Amino acid sequence: MAKExxxxxxNYSQWYNDIVKKANLADNSAVRGCMVIxxxxxxxxxxxxxxxxxxxxxxxxxxxxxxxxxxxxxxxAEEKNAEGFAKECAIVTHYRLKNDPDNxxxxxxxxxxxxxxxxxxxxxxxxxxxNTYRDxxxxxxxxxxxxxxxxxxxxxxxxxxxFLRTAEFLWQEGHTxxxxxxxxxxxxRLIHDLYAVFAEEFMAMPVLKGYKSENExxxxxxxxxxxxxxxxxxxxxxxxxxxxxxxxxAKAFNVTFSNDKNEKELVWATSWGVSTRLxxxxxxxxxxxxxxxxxxxxxxxxxxxxxxxxxxxxLMEKAEEISHALxxxxxxxxxxxxxxxxxxxxxxxxxxxxIPVRLGLGKRDLENNTIEVARRDTKEKSxxxxxxxxxxxxxxxxxxxxxxxxxxxxxxxSHITLVDTFEQFKEVLATKGGFISCHWDGTSETEEKIxxxxxxxxxCILLDAPEETGVCIxxxxxxxxxxxxxxxx
Amino acid sequence: MAKExxxxxxNYSQWYNDIVKKANLADNSAVRGCMVIxxxxxxxxxxxxxxxxxxxxxxxxxxxxxxxxxxxxxxxAEEKNAEGFAKECAIVTHYRLKNDPDNxxxxxxxxxxxxxxxxxxxxxxxxxxxNTYRDxxxxxxxxxxxxxxxxxxxxxxxxxxxFLRTAEFLWQEGHTxxxxxxxxxxxxRLIHDLYAVFAEEFMAMPVLKGYKSENExxxxxxxxxxxxxxxxxxxxxxxxxxxxxxxxxAKAFNVTFSNDKNEKELVWATSWGVSTRLxxxxxxxxxxxxxxxxxxxxxxxxxxxxxxxxxxxxLMEKAEEISHALxxxxxxxxxxxxxxxxxxxxxxxxxxxxIPVRLGLGKRDLENNTIEVARRDTKEKSxxxxxxxxxxxxxxxxxxxxxxxxxxxxxxxSHITLVDTFEQFKEVLATKGGFISCHWDGTSETEEKIxxxxxxxxxCILLDAPEETGVCIxxxxxxxxxxxxxxxx
Numbered sequence: 012m013a014k015e016x017x018x019x020x021x022n023y024s025q026w027y028n029d030i031v032k033k034a035n036l037a038d039n040s041a042v043r044g045c046m047v048i049x050x051x052x053x054x055x056x057x058x059x060x061x062x063x064x065x066x067x068x069x070x071x072x073x074x075x076x077x078x079x080x081x082x083x084x085x086x087x088a089e090e091k092n093a094e095g096f097a098k099e100c101a102i103v104t105h106y107r108l109k110n111d112p113d114n115x116x117x118x119x120x121x122x123x124x125x126x127x128x129x130x131x132x133x134x135x136x137x138x139x140x141x142n143t144y145r146d147x148x149x150x151x152x153x154x155x156x157x158x159x160x161x162x163x164x165x166x167x168x169x170x171x172x173x174f175l176r177t178a179e180f181l182w183q184e185g186h187t188x189x190x191x192x193x194x195x196x197x198x199x200r201l202i203h204d205l206y207a208v209f210a211e212e213f214m215a216m217p218v219l220k221g222y223k224s225e226n227e228x229x230x231x232x233x234x235x236x237x238x239x240x241x242x243x244x245x246x247x248x249x250x251x252x253x254x255x256x257x258x259x260x261a262k263a264f265n266v267t268f269s270n271d272k273n274e275k276e277l278v279w280a281t282s283w284g285v286s287t288r289l290x291x292x293x294x295x296x297x298x299x300x301x302x303x304x305x306x307x308x309x310x311x312x313x314x315x316x317x318x319x320x321x322x323x324x325x326l327m328e329k330a331e332e333i334s335h336a337l338x339x340x341x342x343x344x345x346x347x348x349x350x351x352x353x354x355x356x357x358x359x360x361x362x363x364x365x366i367p368v369r370l371g372l373g374k375r376d377l378e379n380n381t382i383e384v385a386r387r388d389t390k391e392k393s394x395x396x397x398x399x400x401x402x403x404x405x406x407x408x409x410x411x412x413x414x415x416x417x418x419x420x421x422x423x424x425s426h427i428t429l430v431d432t433f434e435q436f437k438e439v440l441a442t443k444g445g446f447i448s449c450h451w452d453g454t455s456e457t458e459e460k461i462x463x464x465x466x467x468x469x470x471c472i473l474l475d476a477p478e479e480t481g482v483c484i485x486x487x488x489x490x491x492x493x494x495x496x497x498x499x500x
Numbered sequence: 501m502a503k504e505x506x507x508x509x510x511n512y513s514q515w516y517n518d519i520v521k522k523a524n525l526a527d528n529s530a531v532r533g534c535m536v537i538x539x540x541x542x543x544x545x546x547x548x549x550x551x552x553x554x555x556x557x558x559x560x561x562x563x564x565x566x567x568x569x570x571x572x573x574x575x576x577a578e579e580k581n582a583e584g585f586a587k588e589c590a591i592v593t594h595y596r597l598k599n600d601p602d603n604x605x606x607x608x609x610x611x612x613x614x615x616x617x618x619x620x621x622x623x624x625x626x627x628x629x630x631n632t633y634r635d636x637x638x639x640x641x642x643x644x645x646x647x648x649x650x651x652x653x654x655x656x657x658x659x660x661x662x663f664l665r666t667a668e669f670l671w672q673e674g675h676t677x678x679x680x681x682x683x684x685x686x687x688x689r690l691i692h693d694l695y696a697v698f699a700e701e702f703m704a705m706p707v708l709k710g711y712k713s714e715n716e717x718x719x720x721x722x723x724x725x726x727x728x729x730x731x732x733x734x735x736x737x738x739x740x741x742x743x744x745x746x747x748x749x750a751k752a753f754n755v756t757f758s759n760d761k762n763e764k765e766l767v768w769a770t771s772w773g774v775s776t777r778l779x780x781x782x783x784x785x786x787x788x789x790x791x792x793x794x795x796x797x798x799x800x801x802x803x804x805x806x807x808x809x810x811x812x813x814x815l816m817e818k819a820e821e822i823s824h825a826l827x828x829x830x831x832x833x834x835x836x837x838x839x840x841x842x843x844x845x846x847x848x849x850x851x852x853x854x855i856p857v858r859l860g861l862g863k864r865d866l867e868n869n870t871i872e873v874a875r876r877d878t879k880e881k882s883x884x885x886x887x888x889x890x891x892x893x894x895x896x897x898x899x900x901x902x903x904x905x906x907x908x909x910x911x912x913x914s915h916i917t918l919v920d921t922f923e924q925f926k927e928v929l930a931t932k933g934g935f936i937s938c939h940w941d942g943t944s945e946t947e948e949k950i951x952x953x954x955x956x957x958x959x960c961i962l963l964d965a966p967e968e969t970g971v972c973i974x975x976x977x978x979x980x981x982x983x984x985x986x987x988x989x
Contacts, residue, residue: 041574041631042619045567050647053564075542078534079621079652079668080590083597085530087607097597101569102609103621104593106656108572108586118576120591120618129609130531132568132592132621142530158539163568163652167595179568 015363018300023244028173030294034303034363037173044171044178048287051364052174054311055290056181060161062213062308063183063285066205072157072185077139079163080130085138089263092137095230099167101132101178132165137231137282140186141260148188148278150269155198156188174291175248175500182286188278190268192257195279196234199255202283203236206251214289215306215416216240216296217423218250219446219495221471226455229282233257239470239495241423242295245444247470247497250292253283291500296419297388303365304387306415307408310343314404315366317347319354319373326372329397333370333382336401342408362387367411368404388414429493433461433484436496440465446497450490452483461485467496504852507789512733517662519783523792523852526662533660533667537776540853541663543800544779545670549650551702551797552672552774555694561646561674566628568652569619574627578752581626584719588656590621590667621654626720626771629675630749637677637767639758644687645677663780664737664989671775677767679757681746684768685723688744691772692725695740703778704795704905705729705785706912707739708935708984710960715944718771722746728959728984730912731784734933736959736986739781742772780989785908786877792854793876795904796897799832803893804855806836808843808862815861818886822859822871825890831897851876856900857893877903918982922950922973925985929954935986939979941972950974956985 016029031037036052048056064074080103087093107124111117133139140158147153165179185202189195203220210218218238228235232254240248261267261277270276297304307313314337318326327346334344345366347357354371361369371383382400385392388411395403426445430436439447451457451469462468472494481490505518520526525541537545553563569592576582596613600606622628629647636642654668674691678684692709699707707727717724721743729737750756750766759765786793796802803826807815816835823833834855836846843860850858860872871889874881877900884892915934919925928936940946940958951957961983970979 038632038635040567041571041628042567042569045569047567047632048565050562050564054562056565057563073539073543074546075539076537076545076670078529078531078536079654080531080534082530083607086597087605090605093597093607097599097607100595100597101592101619102594102597103590104609105591106589108575108582108589108591108620110586116576116579118572118582118586120593130590131597139530143527143536146527165568181565 015359016300016302019243026300027291027295030298030303030363031173034365036290036294036303039173042178044168046173046177048181051311052290055293055305055309056287058309058311059213059289060183063209064161066209067159067183067185070201070205072159072187074160075158076160076162077136077143079133081133081136081139083129083131085142085264086131088138088142089231089260091259092135092231096134096166100134101165101167103130103132133162134164134166135282135284136160136162136164136184137186137256137260137280138264141264141266141280144186144188144278145264145266148266148268151190151271154188154190154268154278155194157185157198158187159183159185172291174287174294176288180286180288182284184284185282187281188266189281190270190276190279192279195257195281196255199234199236199253199281199283202253202281203238206253206283206285207238209285210238210240210250211416213306213308214293214296215308215412215419216250216292217416217420219471219473221473221476221495223252223471224455224458224469224494226458227469229254231256231259232282233259237471239446239497240292240296241426241445241497242292242500243422244295245426245498247446247499248288248292248295249470249499250289251283251285254281256280256282297415298365301359301390302363304415305365305367307367307412310365310367312345312364312366313342313408314344314368314370315347315361316344316370316372317354317357317361319371319376321350322346322348323374325377326374329377330372333397333400337404340401340405342405358385368407370400370404386411388418427495431481431484436467436484437465440467440498444498446470446495448493448495449484450481450492451494452486452488452490454486457483457485461496465498467498470495470497470499504848505789505791508732515789516780516784519787519792519852520662523854525779525783525792528662531667533657535662535666537670540800541779544782544794544798545776547798547800548702548778549672552698553650555698556648556672556674559690559694561648561676563649564647565649565651566625566632568622570622570625570628572618572620574631575620577627577631578720578749580748581624581720585623585655589623590654590656592619592621622651623653623655624771624773625649625651625653625673626675626745626749626769627753630753630755630769633675633677633767634753634755637755637757640679640760643677643679643757643767644683646674646687647676648672648674661780663776663783665777669776671773673773674771676770677755678770679759679765679768681768684770685744688723688725688742688770688772691742691770692727695727695742695772695774698774699727699729699739700905702795702797703782703785704797704901704908705739705781706905706909708960708962710962710965710984712741712960713944713947713958713983715947716958718743720745720748721771722748726960728935728986729781729785730915730934730986731781731989732911733784734915734987736935736988737777737781737784738959738988739778740772740774743770745769745771786904787854790848790879791852793904794854794856796856796901799854799856801834801853801855802831802897803833803857803859804836804850805833805859805861806843806846806850808860808865810839811835811837812863814866815863818866819861822886822889826893829890829894831894847874857896859889859893875900877907916984920970920973925950925956925973926954929956929987933987935959935984937982937984938973939970939981940983940985941975941977941979943975946972946974950985954987956987959984959986959988
């Protein structure tokens with residue numbers, strides 16, 4: 012077997028791009044920075060989306076859909092938010108093309124079809140949504156509003172990478188409205204917890220839970236809660252954020268309600284989102300030099316059965332029988348019916364695709380009433396009695412899910428380093444990478460200087476960080492709490 | 501109870517708008533021609549989407565996602581398609597805003613951030629997709645490609661109406677690639693059939709199945725298959741189209757494959773779509789002067805239980821018991837727990853929402869071991885023994901589904917009028933409306949003249965239209981087949 016992809020040690024970034032390409036997850040497109048999500052990549056997104064959607068609905072949220080475009084006057088209404096996104100947005104200025112008189116068969120923008128007001132392609136939807144909520148909210152009886160939308164958004168990023176950072180991406184964005192500050196904060200925290208559960212239980216991706224420093228907050232938020240994961244190259248990935256928006260958008264869009272004493276008050280808000288970026292996190296948390304590794308709970312195909320050397324009738328019959336029994340347990344199964352490729356080629360292909368369990372069924376196996384079970388995570392193989400294969404596989408999928416989480420967690424835990432000097436800080440960043448727990452004086456100035464000198468940023472301040480007397484590694488000023496730094500995607 | 505909405509007889513168009521608003525389906529937005537789909541409207545769309553998605557997957561299709569933007573040079577590559585959409589598309593010309601120096605706190609388009617090539621917000625995705633398929637297809641072994649995407653598209657329509665015609669809408673668009681003409685045609689027909697089954701079995705909306713005249717074809721198609729429904733005002737609604745695209749896009753984007761003799765051939769294509777427009781069709785097929793009427797298979801809430809006069813513990817206990825039993829059968833149930841509104845108000849509200857079955861449970865009912873069952877479609881009420889209510893409701897939902905279809909079909913069937921002269925044609929259009937079956941000489945010229953004089957267009961040529969000698973109602977020239985005319989949305 013020729014080596015298919017670049018090794019992680021050799022070139023981590025190329026390794027990532029190779030997996031995206033060879034596992035058929037995404038492709039480049041003719042549009043700068045926009046990717047095509049291929050069917051296999053999209054199937055993973057569907058699994059993620061369906062699970063998240065279920066969790067949102069179980070916690071009382073409903074879906075809706077708001078326009079793609081934001082008129083410029085609304086976009087600029089909440090100034091901090093506008094400032095945060097102004098430099099990276101796609102702007103619609105015209106609504107018609109016409110034949111180019113100088114260029115037969117070509118079209119040109121019709122200068123007579125200029126919009127009176129430019130439209131921004133949504134980079135996020137707070138503005139258009141809060142402008143709508145104004146009409147929906149009169150009284151405290153109209154609150155809370157707990158709405159989510161699944162949508163595409165556009166941020167004109169200069170450097171893009173498939174899934175991790177693209178000009179257009181798919182996401183969900185929740186936008187909730189509340190009668191009190193406490194209720195809004197508790198909503199933001201509820202979703203923060205929900206994201207962490209999703210990341211850990213479904214993606215098998217351990218996350219740190221914390222809040223952002225002022226510098227790293229969402230533009231327009233009073234507080235940003237974040238889940239931060241660690242990739243295999245020691246860089247952090249912000250995997251999901253949940254924002255307490257205070258009354259900033261209510262002020263900007265004049266959204267008030269009458270409380271039970273019939274007094275007008277400004278509405279409290281949250282917003283929260285995760286995106287197709289999670290697929291990038293999934294790839295980089297588990298995959299290896301043979302290709303993608305998927306946790307069973309998000310694998311579009313959980314088990315593949317390969318008749319060896321070919322799909323002959325006798326083997327196919329048994330394969331169908333096993334497939335049928337597995338499917339009855341809710342397990343997704345593919346039977347390889349290809350007659351042209353050799354088993355070795357197929358094995359490599361399914362490893363590249365990250366299918367959690369591979370069953371190899373040969374004639375001798377059938378005679379011996381056994382089957383070969385290969386797990387993708389550890390690449391261990393074992394021969395199992397055919398009568399026992401279904402419960403064995405069912406348990407194995409749980410084992411793999413758990414093993415992937417434990418493996419990622421032990422890597423992550425061993426890459427949280429406590430440092431007490433800036434020298435150590437730089438040393439750890441340069442060698443070991445990962446999360447660095449250290450004291451910081453709480454100023455944006457220090458944060459920016461550290462970023463300038465090392466490219467590391469404060470990923471979060473842990474929710475459960477203990478009070479601890481210390482001094483800032485950079486300024487030497489007093490600090491009462493450690494924070495988490497890392498280089499990040 | 502004050503009359504909530506305008507009657508159909510009084511003002512059909514206002515009646516439609518009233519239902520959209522009062523049933524909380526959609527709202528206007530700050531963006532010209534773009535609507536906000538509210539949670540209840542979106543829940544109906546989710547039911548439609550999930551069912552269609554299931555049907556697509558069962559017929560071998562997979563989902564993927566392609567970019568929102570189409571570079572102008574790709575957009576114009578297939579000339580007929582480009583011509584068809586050029587006059588109604590949103591165009592992105594810039595990628596950055598900056599502070600307006602003359603207007604503190606305001607933003608302006610940054611003239612330094614002009615795109616080298618303009619990007620069209622997709623009105624449909626053939627261009628971007630076929631530009632991608634070129635890289636995916638080398639050999640006949642790469643075919644067929646059977647891809648669907650769920651996406652938003654933008655068509656800058658001048659006159660818009662919620663769901664029926666909006667500048668941005670949600671849809672699915674299938675784009676398939678095939679090695680032979682026969683296979684592509686058979687794919688287009690498969691989806692045409694699938695759409696008809698969905699419309700009739702799930703939406704309870706009878707449709708005529710036919711193909712479009714050349715004039716009415718999708719821009720860039722060799723053949724367009726359509727399903728056409730009839731609304732209660734006698735106007736037709738094109739509800740879904742499936743296009744055989746020939747090799748037009750393969751030619752424009754140079755997409756070839758090597759056949760099994762290793763000869764290069766151009767790839768054959770189809771595309772097909774249905775959109776949130778279907779919600780407009782659903783409203784106008786079944787609803788009445790009391791509000792929305794929904795077929796049970798697409799109703800987000802199928803049964804509502806109203807404790808009368810209030811949600812007292814004893815009543816709530818029984819309501820929970822019934823709800824539990826219904827849910828176990830896969831029926832969606834809401835129990836009204838509101839303590840402030842009167843039953844009459846609630847009944848009117850649930851009628852407005854089109855909930856198929858309403859159960860009214862009072863104390864005397866409980867004593868008598870009965871419950872009041874009201875069906876939304878006929879507004880009949882009956883008192884049912886409590887022990888029997890669960891199977892009764894289960895059957896009733898099927899009855900309602902069937903009744904809605906039969907009622908709509910009998911209206912539709914009685915509104916297909918055979919005419920043989922242009923006088924009759926105009927007379928029927930002016931009085932009865934509906935579909936008109938008549939002879940036409942097959943020329944675009946005649947079709948356009950009829951449209952000019954009457955606003956009626958050829959909706960379709962029925963697939964099963966018998967050969968029949970006749971003369972064109974307009975030109976008197978010979979014709980071998982009747983076609984279906986109507987005024988349309």
